[in-house]
């Protein structure tokens with residue numbers, strides 16, 4: 629027997645587990661779509677009256693994925709989808725256009741955001757203003773910091789931290805035009821969160837949405853943000869907590885925090901990143917059913933987001 633075998637195995641296990649830590653929700657493509665998934669649709673029927681909104685969806689990418697998933701979104705009674713595609717890289721300019729055209733085809737269902745703009749050149753600001761004037765409902769998903777995500781950490785137009793590059797001026801533009809900005813930040817701790825807090829303080833009338841706040845994060849680590857900043861909204865991704873084996877917490881673990889800040893949370897699928905579209909959709913209903921409170925359910929499933937963009941609806 630190779631005497632080095634145990635250490636080789638150990639090392640490869642370590643590398644595997646470190647790598648799995650790096651798989652952070654976010655990015656184009658869905659991955660993990662599981663044909664064997666058999667959800668209890670009674671839960672969906674029970675809560676279908678909520679007319680849910682998926683506030684973070686990348687399906688403008690990948691050859692108009694939103695068209696392929698239309699039937700699935702109908703099955704899950706998703707009323708509206710905040711749609712964009714690639715993020716913080718040149719190809720996002722094209723997928724932003726796809727999202728816009730999807731909105732033109734179906735304005736009742738599609739809410740287009742955009743993410744394709746230069747982070748360091750002045751024309752990035754011109755592009756942001758032009759897109760908002762065109763009618764996009766928000767900015768994002770924008771990579772304001774990324775170290776661990778294999779997708780977001782390598783995009784050409786990512787910022788190094790939430791006060792980097794054009795971001796401060798974009799926050800000001802968002803406040804002036806009253807549109808929200810959806811930020812990807814990983815990790816959700818340390819320097820990147822310190823700089824996010826700097827932004828939240830410096831731009832108190834900008835509506836910030838922090839993407840997938842429950843991915844690789846704990847309720848205890850998150851709580852000080854909504855407690856301190858009234859201009860911060862929280863994009864919660866039930867599919868990660870429920871179906872991604874990397875989640876260290878259960879949906880139940882998050883419910884006290886959601887109940888504490890029912891006006892701040894919103895739900896999304898992130899296009900089922902890492903778990904599959906259907907799992908991500910069903911998990912939204914599982915969370916709602918666990919919360920089992922009609923008033924809170926209405927807020928997080930729909931009203932909170934509509935309030936953010938009400939001027940445009």
Ligand SMILES: [Zn+2]
Pocket residue numbers: 653654655684686769839898
């Ligand atoms: Zn995303």
